[in-house]
Amino acid sequence: MQGLTNTPEPQVSVVIATYNMGQYLPDAVSSVLAQNWANLEVIVVDDGSTDDTSERMQVFEDDSRVRYIPTENRGQPKAKNRGLTEAKGDFIAFCDADDLWDPDKLKVQMPHFEDPKVGVVYSEVSYIDQDGNRIAKPQPYDRHSGSVTNHLVIKNFVPFGTAVIRRKCLEQNGGFDEQLPMGIDWDLWLRYSVDWHFTYAPDITYIYRIWPGQMSKNYRGRYDNAFRILNKFINQHPGVISEKLKSRAWADMYVSRGMAVAGGDKAFVEPLKDIILGLRLDVFYWPAWRALAKLVLRRV
Incomplete structure (x- = not known):
């Protein structure tokens, strides 16, 4: 499939990897199911949760669009890759288990795939606290479209959960690096940027939850992995920058x-x-x- 014009809605597979997020996960799944886009599936990969995740997911047992896959605890990259392996759609999107989608997310982003050179469409994000209250937070980075490698090696400006990717990106450039405990999205975007264009849709389609204890606060670990990722990209793609x-x-x-x-x-x-x-x-x-x-x- 190259374009989307005059075709039925292509299927979008939404991957949610979760670990002990039972309190937030049902809201995340429900927000995806509330899309103004009929042809989608939700793949929830439970990375060995020890909370009440399995019980809370029972509410979706009768919804054929939702697949719940419990696994042993193997880490975030392997859980996400399991979701990618299970995905059936021509396009793949993501939602973290503690975040939310806007109902118009796919309606806003999918038309940008009319251009066959576009592999990733991403959008803007807003923020809530642990109780769902809105938080005002300035956007720290400029966004870019087109061939973005030169911008992306400086900053990862793509909010992970906002991204929708073409399946051909996965087939051509691979999934998440399972050797990286953090920063796996930047590593993925860098690899995809070599062969594909990115498109930024300025609409707010993703709601990011900020709460105590989340991994994103581990700044030392984040930068340890960022150094690894940049070094890996430069070594594996000589002459690109x-x-x-x-x-x-x-x-x-x-x-x-x-x-x-x-x-x-x-x-x-x-x-x-x-x-x-x-x-x-x-x-x-x-x-x-x-x-x-x-x-x-x-x-x-």
Whole structure:
């Protein structure tokens, strides 16, 4: 299938990998099922939950669109890949078990696949707290469309749960790297960006829940894996980005880690070393100079 014009709605497979998210999971599944898009399936892969997830999923037993697959605990990448293996649709989307979809998500994003070069369509996100109350949060990154590799090596600007992918991306460029405990979406987008265009739809179609204890707060682990991912991409795709851009990407990585450590640990010496290293890699990278000023003035 190249385009979507004058064809029935193509099937979209929605993968939800979950671990001990029983309190939020039914709402996530229900939000996907509430789509203004009839031809979809929801694949819930339970990565060895020890809470009441299985009991809470019983409410969907009679809905043929929902498949609940309990497995042993093997980690997030393997759970997501199991979902990809089970997916039957020509397009695949994701929802984290503690998040929500807007009812118009697929209606908004799917028309962008009319262009056969587009492999990933992503959108904007809003935020709620653990009780479902709206949170105002500024968008930290610019969004990009088209051939995005040069932007993506600097920042992962694609909110994971907003993305819908063409199955051919999976067949051609593979699924999630099961050796990475974190950052698996950035690794996936980098690989897809080499051969496919990305399209940004500015509509808010995804609702991200911020609550205590979620993995995203582990900034040291996140950056350890980010260094691995960037190094892996550069080594496996020689010549895709210029030497100058490589230096800038590494500079940003060091500066970003330094600022994360400065903010999280209220440290000074360790972040200073990272920022200086970033400046040595790319002395003209102005965010590094801005970070240095903020650190020295203790405004982190």
